Every structure is written in C-alpha cells, then in structure tokens.
C-alpha cells in the first residue's frame with residue numbers, strides 16, 4: 001500500500017496571506033481534519049480506504065524491492081547453499097555477527113561450501129554489507145523482519161534456518177542486478 005507522492009511547491013518569498021499566519025494555520029487544520037475524517041470513514045466502513053494506516057498483523061505492507069530485512073542464504077535447486085564459504089561477508093560485517101566454517105567436497109564442481117553458517121540476528125543491523133561483499137549472490141537481504149524472541153540464543157540462525165529457495169528471492173536478486181547495472185553504467189559514463 002505505497003503512499004501517493006505529493007510534490008510540495010516551496011516559495012522563496014512569502015505572500016501576504018502567508019505572512020498573516022492565521023489563514024495558513026486554518027488551512028493546515030482543514031488538511032489535517034480532512035485526513036482524519038477520511039481515515040475514520042475508511043476504518044469504520046472498511047471500504048474505499050485511502051488511509052496509510054496498516055491494521056497489523058491482519059494487514060501487511062508489500063515492502064519495496066530495496067527493503068532490507070534479515071539476511072538469508074540463497075538455496076539452489078539441489079537444496080544446497082550457493083555460498084562457497086569464501087568468508088568475504090564475514091569480513092565485511094561490521095558487527096561480527098556472521099560465523100562460517102568452510103568445508104570441502106572432493107571432485108565437485110563447486111568444492112567449497114559452508115559446513116557452518118551462523119548469523120547472530122541480535123547483533124545484525126540489516127546494513128546489507130554482507131550482500132554487497134558477496135561475489136556469488138549467495139547472501140541477500142530478505143523481507144523478513146518478524147524475528148523477535150524472548151531470549152538471545154534463539155536469535156542465532158543456523159544455515160538450515162537461513163536457506164531460502166532462489167525462486168522466492170527473485171525480486172531482490174533482480175533488483176540487485178539492475179542496481180549493479182545502473183552503477184556500472186554511471187561509472188562508465190564518468191570514465
């Protein structure tokens with residue numbers, strides 16, 4: 001339910017009506033009252049709602065693609081993580097909340113994989129630096145934010161809890177690719 005964008009015209013110089021203040025205060029009150037009664041009508045009738053109030057948790061907002069929820073691991077069709085345990089995200093993380101123990105698979109096309117991949121969500125600040133650092137598009141920011149618990153140990157997410165099928169992360173991956181293309185094009189334009 002994204003809001004309507006209203007362009008605000010800003011005057012450098014105030015007109016005589018604005019300098020009187022009182023008419024502008026009345027105008028402000030009219031706008032506020034209009035929104036109040038419109039929202040109230042929508043809330044009571046449940047129809048033609050134009051307000052921005054979300055009746056959480058019955059209603060949810062469809063977050064934009066740029067939204068950064070908790071980081072998750074991209075899961076390939078074979079059920080394995082796309083991660084090659086290079087450790088770049090661990091290194092980039094400013095809160096040291098990622099712990100990786102790499103493992104090796106002999107003879108496989110992708111030899112390295114994370115034997116252990118934990119993220120302590122109680123320390124994660126959803127900054128997205130792990131996502132930026134990853135050369136494999138293996139860790140991305142999801143839309144998940146409902147991760148509150150009553151104790152700290154359950155905030156440590158292990159590999160199996162972090163895995164999300166690639167198909168469910170398509171919107172975020174498409175957004176990232178478009179964003180990287182845009183940045184490369186801008187850098188090319190400057191050089």
Ligand code: SF4
Nearest residue numbers: 093124125127128130
């Ligand atoms: S989002 Fe930021 S704080 Fe959270 S794991 Fe990634 S790099 Fe670390």
Ligand code: SF4
Nearest residue numbers: 083084086087089134
């Ligand atoms: S940067 Fe990417 S590939 Fe490397 S360990 Fe982190 S998630 Fe895995």
